[in-house]
Amino acid sequence: MAARRLLFRGAVLGAYALILAPVLSVIVISVFRQEIVSFPPEGLTLRWYANAFEKREFARGFVESLKVALLATAIGVPVGTAAAYGIIRGRLPGRGVLNTLLLGPLAIPGVVTGTALYLFYVRAEFWVDDDIKGTLAGLVAAHVLLTIPWTVRLVSATLTGLDRSIEEAASNLGAPPFTVFRRVTLPMLRPGVVAASLFSFIQSFENLELTLLLVGPGRTTLPVAMLNYLEFRVDPTLAAVATIQILLVTALMLTTDRFVKLSRVV
Amino acid sequence: MASLQLDGLSKRYGTTTAVERVDLAVAQGELIALLGPSGCGKTTTLRMVAGFVAPSAGRVLIGGKDVTRLPPHARDTGMVFQSYALFPHMTVAENTAFGLEMRKVGRAERETRVAEALRLVRLSHLAERLPRQLSGGQQQRVALARALVINPAVFLLDEPLSNLDAKLRAEVRLEIRMLQRRLGLTTLFVTHDQEEALTMADRLVVMDHGRVRQIGSAEALYEAPADAFVAGFIGRCNLVPGAPEGEGQFRAERGSLLPCDTANAPRGPAILALRPERIALSRGTGAGVAGRAVAVTYLGAQCEWRVDLGGTVLVVTGAAPPPGSPLHGLAPGEPVTLNWPASAARLLPAETLDDDAQP
Numbered sequence: 169m170a171a172r173r174l175l176f177r178g179a180v181l182g183a184y185a186l187i188l189a190p191v192l193s194v195i196v197i198s199v200f201r202q203e204i205v206s207f208p209p210e211g212l213t214l215r216w217y218a219n220a221f222e223k224r225e226f227a228r229g230f231v232e233s234l235k236v237a238l239l240a241t242a243i244g245v246p247v248g249t250a251a252a253y254g255i256i257r258g259r260l261p262g263r264g265v266l267n268t269l270l271l272g273p274l275a276i277p278g279v280v281t282g283t284a285l286y287l288f289y290v291r292a293e294f295w296v297d298d299d300i301k302g303t304l305a306g307l308v309a310a311h312v313l314l315t316i317p318w319t320v321r322l323v324s325a326t327l328t329g330l331d332r333s334i335e336e337a338a339s340n341l342g343a344p345p346f347t348v349f350r351r352v353t354l355p356m357l358r359p360g361v362v363a364a365s366l367f368s369f370i371q372s373f374e375n376l377e378l379t380l381l382l383v384g385p386g387r388t389t390l391p392v393a394m395l396n397y398l399e400f401r402v403d404p405t406l407a408a409v410a411t412i413q414i415l416l417v418t419a420l421m422l423t424t425d426r427f428v429k430l431s432r433v434v
Numbered sequence: 435m436a437s438l439q440l441d442g443l444s445k446r447y448g449t450t451t452a453v454e455r456v457d458l459a460v461a462q463g464e465l466i467a468l469l470g471p472s473g474c475g476k477t478t479t480l481r482m483v484a485g486f487v488a489p490s491a492g493r494v495l496i497g498g499k500d501v502t503r504l505p506p507h508a509r510d511t512g513m514v515f516q517s518y519a520l521f522p523h524m525t526v527a528e529n530t531a532f533g534l535e536m537r538k539v540g541r542a543e544r545e546t547r548v549a550e551a552l553r554l555v556r557l558s559h560l561a562e563r564l565p566r567q568l569s570g571g572q573q574q575r576v577a578l579a580r581a582l583v584i585n586p587a588v589f590l591l592d593e594p595l596s597n598l599d600a601k602l603r604a605e606v607r608l609e610i611r612m613l614q615r616r617l618g619l620t621t622l623f624v625t626h627d628q629e630e631a632l633t634m635a636d637r638l639v640v641m642d643h644g645r646v647r648q649i650g651s652a653e654a655l656y657e658a659p660a661d662a663f664v665a666g667f668i669g670r671c672n673l674v675p676g677a678p679e680g681e682g683q684f685r686a687e688r689g690s691l692l693p694c695d696t697a698n699a700p701r702g703p704a705i706l707a708l709r710p711e712r713i714a715l716s717r718g719t720g721a722g723v724a725g726r727a728v729a730v731t732y733l734g735a736q737c738e739w740r741v742d743l744g745g746t747v748l749v750v751t752g753a754a755p756p757p758g759s760p761l762h763g764l765a766p767g768e769p770v771t772l773n774w775p776a777s778a779a780r781l782l783p784a785e786t787l788d789d790d791a792q793p
Contacts, residue, residue: 336486337519339506341584342536348507351532355523 191414198407205404216408226409229393235304236389237372240311245365247312248319249357253349255320256327267320274317278377285310286381302384310382314375315368322367326360327353362428370417436495437462437620438483438588443492445478445644452478454644455492460588463618465611467625467635470667475644476624480590483622485509496587507536512586516593518577520565526552526576527561533584551583554613571602578610582617589619595630607634628668632656640664662782665707672748674706675784682776688745692723694779703784710751712778715739715770717760722773727766741770748772 201211220226251270255263273281289300300306330353338352339345354361376391383392390413394406424430436459445453453475460466468476481487483494485506493502501509512533521529530551534544552558555575565573574594581589594610595603611634614621625631631638632652640647640655640663648660652668659665662673676686684694684706694706716722728747729740737754740747750772755761764770 331517331519333515333517333519334521336484336506337513337515337580338521338532340484340511340513341533341580342507343532344505344507347536352521355521358523 194407194410195414197404198411200404203403205402216404217412219403219405220408220412223397223405225388225393225397226390229388229390232387233373233390236307236311237369239304239308240315240372241365241368243308244312244315244368245319245361248316248364248368249323249361251316252320252323252327253353256324267324270320271317273313278375279380281313282310282378282381285313285378289382299384301382302387304387307379307382307387307389310378311372311375314371314378315364318367318371319361319364322364323357323360326357330356359428359432362424363430366420366424366430369420373417374413436460437464437497438622439493439495439498440479440483441493441495443479443482443494444490445475445482445487446490451644453482453489456641456646458639458646458649460620460622462620463615464636465614465621465623465634467623467631467638468641469625469628469631469638470641470647472626473643474641476626476639476641477592478644479641480513480592480622480624483588484511484513484590510584510587511590512581512584512588513590514574514577514581514592514594516596518565518573518597520573520576520580522565525562525564526557526568526579529565529576530579530583533580537584547583551579554582555579555609570597571606574598574606575609578613582613582619585617587620589614589621591621591623593624593626595625595627603630610634632668638668640667642667658780659707659782662705662707662785665780665782670710670749670751672706672708672710674708674746674748675703676706677703678781684779684781686743686746690723690743690746692743692746692779693774693776694781695777696781699781700783704781705784706779707782708748708774708779710738710749712774713748713750714773715741715750715752715761716773717764717768717770719769720771722771725770725772727764727768727770729766730764739764739770741772743772 197205198216199212199214200209201213201215202209248270251266254260255267255270260266286301289306293300334356335348335352338348343351374391375389376395379389379392380395383389388396390409394409397406421430438458438460440456440458443453443456444451456475456479458466468479470476478487482489485501485504485508489502493500495501496510521532524532527548530548531544534547539547548561549558552561555578557572557575557579560568560572565576568576574597577594591610595606598606607630613619623631623635635652637649637651638655639649642663648655648664650658655664655668659668659671665671666673674684674686674692676684676692678694678696678699678701679685679691680696682693682696684692684696684704686692686706692706723743725741725743725748727739728742731738731740732754735754736751739750739752741750755764
């Protein structure tokens with residue numbers, strides 16, 4: 169019995185190590201002095217962080233990523249929440265199909281979606297007689313696709329767990345349907361919506377594959393900027409940029425967790 | 435004019451019938467209990483009155499006005515849910531104020547009425563708490579206050595006591611009844627607990643398989659049940675299938691000849707209903723129905739005997755015999771004699787007996 173428990177603990181620990189090792193090694197490498205990564209380090213330095221802040225493309229990429237992620241989240245979460253409400257509470261036929269369809273972007277590789285969108289944008293540019301690829305609108309529209317599956321999943325999970333009679337009580341007390349939604353359903357959905365916003369933001373902020381074909385000159389997101397840099401140089405600057413990202417996301421999750429217990433929703 | 439009226443109210447789901455032509459008129463200030471086993475249609479009936487379930491046929495009238503086609507929020511009902519259904523993100527006071535807010539009652543009047551409602555359910559000191567910070571009994575009282583404060587035309591209670599422990603249940607039962615009387619609320623109360631229904635209701639509606647079996651006061655249902663289902667569901671009852679034989683006699687299927695009331699008895703097969711406490715038991719043989727004790731169960735103040743009359747077993751209950759009295763120490767296997775007034779044994783129409791209607 170004791171041996172089996174030990175084995176189990178070892179397996180859990182091993183799994184954690186496997187997940188965290190790349191993240192930790194990025195952080196460690198970001199302070200190595202030598203340009204070409206090798207062990208043991210020749211010394212420690214913060215010079216790569218200074219370099220990361222000096223490179224304009226990273227700063228611009230960061231601002232661009234932030235803009236796209238915030239806009240995509242602001243559009244995708246309300247739309248996804250409405251979809252989840254319709255699927256769970258509504259009585260429209262084909263709800264199951266709709267649900268699967270909305271989770272689609274999760275199942276299709278980002279590069280495929282990106283290529284499809286690229287081709288679609290080229291075609292659509294003829295119709296509207298204006299640029300779509302390489303514009304903020306085009307990028308945000310693509311990233312909304314990333315936020316919807318997460319939102320639909322998380323919000324429907326929360327919605328399914330709600331006691332229906334609470335909403336019935338509100339309508340029994342005289343609240344018309346939309347008031348019930350605004351005053352009772354939505355506040356009860358808050359944990360799901362907050363978690364959906366967080367994950368949508370992260371999904372959009374870190375996305376590379378889908379974004380790759382849709383960015384244009386002067387409009388590059390941070391992951392794409394990092395990939396571009398990698399084409400010419402391999403030094404720990406990228407590790408420094410990645411470390412800053414990891415710290416930001418961790419801070420975001422910890423702050424969110426203070427208000428909504430994420431472990432209860434996800 | 436009835437305060438609440440149901441006209442041939444029915445609900446069918448596909449080919450199954452949940453509620454079949456329920457007719458009921460509830461007077462102003464009357465408390466009616468809908469009583470029956472689970473799945474009998476009592477909750478569906480209540481939900482049709484509240485507007486959560488659309489009837490397949492029939493009408494619901496509140497204060498003489500047809501509300502059958504109105505959505506729940508446009509009907510003037512106040513409902514207490516089995517799960518209480520409090521708004522988890524609102525305080526006790528906000529929960530209670532919700533219905534008044536929806537009715538566009540001004541802030542000042544709202545605050546007065548909320549305070550009054552919370553005082554009524556003795557929760558004034560907890561007004562600023564959230565539901566999750568309250569005990570089950572307290573949440574229950576918030577649910578009551580929230581439904582009472584709007585002074586609804588019809589007060590609806592869906593098994594409101596089923597989540598409380600036994601001691602609290604008896605207390606809240608009394609409390610609800612007193613509030614309902616004081617405020618003169620027309621009330622529909624759903625329960626599967628006959629004791630709850632008997633102690634609280636002015637009249638009871640006994641339902642089974644979507645149909646109303648009988649409507650009447652507790653005493654009427656107990657003393658004059660319309661059928662074997664009601665007889666078995668309200669209190670305990672010996673139900674013996676057989677047929678009347680001549681004047682004042684009943685031949686049980688298993689052979690015994692039992693005295694009964696044959697005035698307005700059905701012809702042909704029937705069921706004899708006899709309350710266990712109406713049977714007098716004496717030791718040995720004598721004038722009356724002869725039998726043999728098969729089981730004696732001592733229950734403290736009460737005692738229960740099972741007596742075999744040659745195939746037909748009757749349950750007899752009575753005060754536990756004190757030491758020295760003739761029945762004291764009666765053992766299984768001894769011969770006994772049963773007597774009952776013929777009027778205590780009623781003949782009911784024969785029908786298939788449900789398992790849950792047996793004593």
